[in-house]
Amino acid sequence: GNSVTQMEGPVTLSEEAFLTINCTYTATGYPSLFWYVQYPGEGLQLLLKATKADDKGSNKGFEATYRKETTSFHLEKGSVQVSDSAVYFCALGAMNTGFQKLVFGTGTRLLVSP
Amino acid sequence: GAGVSQSPSNKVTEKGKDVELRCDPISGHTALYWYRQSLGQGLEFLIYFQGNSAPDKSGLPSDRFSAERTGGSVSTLTIQRTQQEDSAVYLCASSLEGNRRNTEAFFGQGTRLTVV
Numbered sequence: 001g002n003s004v005t006q007m008e009g010p011v012t013l014s015e016e017a018f019l020t021i022n023c024t025y026t027a028t029g030y031p032s033l034f035w036y037v038q039y040p041g042e043g044l045q046l047l048l049k050a051t052k053a054d055d056k057g058s059n060k061g062f063e064a065t066y067r068k069e070t071t072s073f074h075l076e077k078g079s080v081q082v083s084d085s086a087v088y089f090c091a092l093g094a095m096n097t098g099f100q101k102l103v104f105g106t107g108t109r110l111l112v113s114p
Numbered sequence: 115g116a117g118v119s120q121s122p123s124n125k126v127t128e129k130g131k132d133v134e135l136r137c138d139p140i141s142g143h144t145a146l147y148w149y150r151q152s153l154g155q156g157l158e159f160l161i162y163f164q165g166n167s168a169p170d171k172s173g174l175p176s177d178r179f180s181a182e183r184t185g186g187s188v189s190t191l192t193i194q195r196t197q198q199e200d201s202a203v204y205l206c207a208s209s210l211e212g213n214r215r216n217t218e219a220f221f222g223q224g225t226r227l228t229v230v
Contacts, residue, residue, distance in 0.1 A: 032215045043118070044205065044221035051215045089157065093217065098170055100145065100212040102219065104157035 002027040002097060006090045006105035013080055013112050021075040021108045023064075023090035031094040033057075033066055033073040034102070038087045047075075047088070085112045116140075118222035120206050126228045127196055135191040135225045137206030145212030146189050147219060148181060152202035160204075163189060164212045196229045203227070 007022045025031065035047040035057070048057030053068035062077045073090060087107045093099040119138040127133050139146050148160040159173040163183045174180070178197075183189040193200055203226050207219040 032217075036221075041223075043223040044207075046218050046220075049216065049218070091157075093215070095215075098162070098213050099215055099217055100147065100162040100164075100170060101159045101173070102147075102149075102157075103159070106156045 002031070002092060002094050002103045004090050004092055004103055004105040006088075006108050009087075009107070009109035011108060011110050013110070015082055015112055015114050016079045017112075019075070019077040019080045019084075019110065021088055021090075021110070023073045023075065023105060025071050025073065025090075025092050027071075027092055027094045027103075028096040029094060030068070031092040032099060033064070034091040034093070035062070035064055035073070035075050036089040036091060036104075038089065038107070040086070044089065080110070080112045082112045082114055085110055118206055118208055118220055120204075120222040120225050122225060123223065124226045124228075126230060129198060129229055130195055132192065132194045133196055133227065135193075135204050135206075135227070137189045137191070137208075137222060139187065139189070139206070139208030140220055141187075143208035143210055143220075144186065145209045145217070145219075146183055147207040147209075147212075148189070148191050149205040149207065149221075150202045151205055151224065155202075157205070160191070162212060193227075196227075198229050201227055201229045 048059045050057040050066035090105040146163040162170040203224040207221040
């Protein structure tokens with residue numbers, strides 16, 4: 001079945017450090033890929049998405065590129081801020097199970113210290 | 115409304131009791147989803163509504179779980195004879211349309227259910 005694997009957390013960084021959160025997927029066909037973020041006390045928010053191979057999603061300084069050859073969608077940011085502290089979820093939607101059914105990774109907690 | 119609204123935000127219930135969780139989606143969104151977030155299982159899909167019908171109920175874990183949507187708007191998730199393993203955060207989401215490659219789902223803050 002379809003699945004998403006993302007790196008265990010927590011990831012602890014100092015402000016202005018470079019961030020990478022790894023995400024790999026298994027899916028039939030060409031899924032759509034998403035990163036969601038959950039800030040403390042808030043609901044899940046879509047951070048960025050990519051719907052086909054080689055697409056790059058970007059938002060708020062975060063980027064992720066849909067790599068079909070490595071089945072990956074790693075999240076990166078060049079300089080993190082304290083306000084980026086949150087839990088990040090990688091997710092996919094696939095045609096074989098219906099794009100309405102998002103499959104999520106287990107989440108990676110990011111802690112950024114001043 | 116401005117966002118997806120869920121109520122109650124917290125619910126503590128005794129094992130064996132029934133509970134109802136409510137979701138008010140963003141106005142105009144035709145698609146509505148329920149997910150469950152628990153420590154052991156992560157985020158799991160439960161059910162998808164398009165309008166008032168539910169073409170995908172594949173994630174409902176047992177026949178104790180049911181959901182309905184009325185008027186193409188508010189949805190209620192009902193759990194009968196609650197068990198301790200039902201303890202989780204229940205998330206509702208909505209989107210303009212469902213089952214599209216670029217669908218963006220907007221999530222509510224969830225209902226934290228604790229079964230004691």
